[in-house]
Amino acid sequence: MCIFAPMKTNVNLQPYNSFGFNAIAKYFAEINEIQQLEELIISDVFKNEKHLILSGGNNILFQSEFFDGLVIHINTKGIKILKEDENEVVVRAQAGEDWPDFVRFTIEKGWFGLENLAHIPGKVGAAPVQNIGAYGMELKDSFLQCEAIHLETGEKRVFKKEECAFGYRNSIFKNELKGQYVITSLDFLLQKQAELKLEYGNIKAYLSEHGIKNPTLLQLHDAICAIRDAKLPDVKQIGNAGSFFKNPVIEKVQFEALQKAYPNIPHYDGPNSKVKVPAGWLIEQAGWKGWRNEHVGVYDKQALVLVHYGDGTGHDIVELAQRIQASVEAKFGIRISPEVNFV
Numbered sequence: 001m002c003i004f005a006p007m008k009t010n011v012n013l014q015p016y017n018s019f020g021f022n023a024i025a026k027y028f029a030e031i032n033e034i035q036q037l038e039e040l041i042i043s044d045v046f047k048n049e050k051h052l053i054l055s056g057g058n059n060i061l062f063q064s065e066f067f068d069g070l071v072i073h074i075n076t077k078g079i080k081i082l083k084e085d086e087n088e089v090v091v092r093a094q095a096g097e098d099w100p101d102f103v104r105f106t107i108e109k110g111w112f113g114l115e116n117l118a119h120i121p122g123k124v125g126a127a128p129v130q131n132i133g134a135y136g137m138e139l140k141d142s143f144l145q146c147e148a149i150h151l152e153t154g155e156k157r158v159f160k161k162e163e164c165a166f167g168y169r170n171s172i173f174k175n176e177l178k179g180q181y182v183i184t185s186l187d188f189l190l191q192k193q194a195e196l197k198l199e200y201g202n203i204k205a206y207l208s209e210h211g212i213k214n215p216t217l218l219q220l221h222d223a224i225c226a227i228r229d230a231k232l233p234d235v236k237q238i239g240n241a242g243s244f245f246k247n248p249v250i251e252k253v254q255f256e257a258l259q260k261a262y263p264n265i266p267h268y269d270g271p272n273s274k275v276k277v278p279a280g281w282l283i284e285q286a287g288w289k290g291w292r293n294e295h296v297g298v299y300d301k302q303a304l305v306l307v308h309y310g311d312g313t314g315h316d317i318v319e320l321a322q323r324i325q326a327s328v329e330a331k332f333g334i335r336i337s338p339e340v341n342f343v
């Protein structure tokens with residue numbers, strides 16, 4: 001039976017991107033069943049137009065007001081337990097499931113592994129693309145495998161964790177295979193008993209302020225949601241895409257030289273004996289925190305977040321990001337690069 005994806009033309013993507021920029025898509029197809037995707041990729045529109053995979057649009061910057069191609073919006077639903085014993089569970093979620101709702105579902109079941117990733121906006125299928133992370137946890141820590149469909153050949157493929165080249169806000173899907181595969185489902189291995197990770201950010205301070213000594217999974221989940229709400233702008237009020245830049249990882253010698261000039265420079269251990277420096281601190285030191293014009297700016301509570309106050313365009317954010325990059329580089333000799341996907 002054919003269940004064609006309803007194809008629309010000239011669709012404004014404003015409700016589909018968390019910056020809230022206007023961008024008209026020439027074609028827009030919503031995928032509610034995998035079969036619709038299989039049919040879409042043999043259609044003439046698909047063959048003749050460039051395409052963009054769009055899930056929740058929380059990590060995308062539309063640079064222009066027209067997307068001259070086909071937007072494939074993934075909205076498939078379903079959560080299924082594949083295996084369970086007294087210690088662990090393997091659970092599968094379809095790509096279009098809402099990530100925060102899925103995390104909440106696992107918490108309510110009493111499963112450990114995704115709790116520190118609570119409240120990260122987006123859909124399940126986009127989570128491996130940049131190996132989402134927060135509060136000392138990354139998607140890869142409990143990711144088993146994902147299933148994906150190749151957009152040119154229609155081939156279905158399973159990617160095991162080792163094949164995904166996960167790194168800091170990075171994966172094979174953001175590099176070599178960018179735009180080539182639609183991730184259709186993810187399998188997670190979650191634990192029924194585990195230590196909670198409380199050392200990151202201000203989790204401990206929050207719990208102690210609220211008189212919570214030995215938090216339950218649910219209390220930790222709720223604490224992280226509250227901390228995030230206090231720190232990050234609500235996309236329904238102020239357009240943004242979370243952290244706009246990645247934290248740069250620099251050589252130890254460069255860091256030591258910087259530390260002489262800035263003894264209080266915050267830092268963390270990076271991979272291969274390198275040092276990770278918070279991009280938000282660099283941007284703040286370069287004087288950008290709270291900067292704004294009529295349309296866009298740098299969030300006053302967190303300099304890593306670029307915001308859209310209304311009636312701006314993606315180009316305004318691009319210009320601002322370039323000015324920030326130039327001034328951080330001039331002051332510290334460090335080139336910061338965007339985490340957000342430019343379209």
Ligand SMILES: Cc1cc2nc3c(=O)[nH]c(=O)nc-3n(C[C@H](O)[C@H](O)[C@H](O)COP(=O)(O)OP(=O)(O)OC[C@H]3O[C@@H](n4cnc5c(N)ncnc54)[C@H](O)[C@@H]3O)c2cc1C
Nearest residue numbers: 055056057058059121122123125126132133182183241242
């Ligand atoms: C307020 C706020 C806070 C945030 N906090 C964090 C945070 O703490 N940690 C963090 O890591 N991120 C954070 N983010 C970024 C964002 O939430 C994540 O990157 C999230 O995974 C994006 O999901 P999405 O569904 O919105 O993806 P989209 O923005 O729609 O897509 C992101 C990228 O993935 C591709 N893609 C999407 N779906 C698929 C698919 N099914 N198959 C293949 N490719 C696909 C898209 O083409 C695009 O390149 C934050 C964003 C906001 C707005």
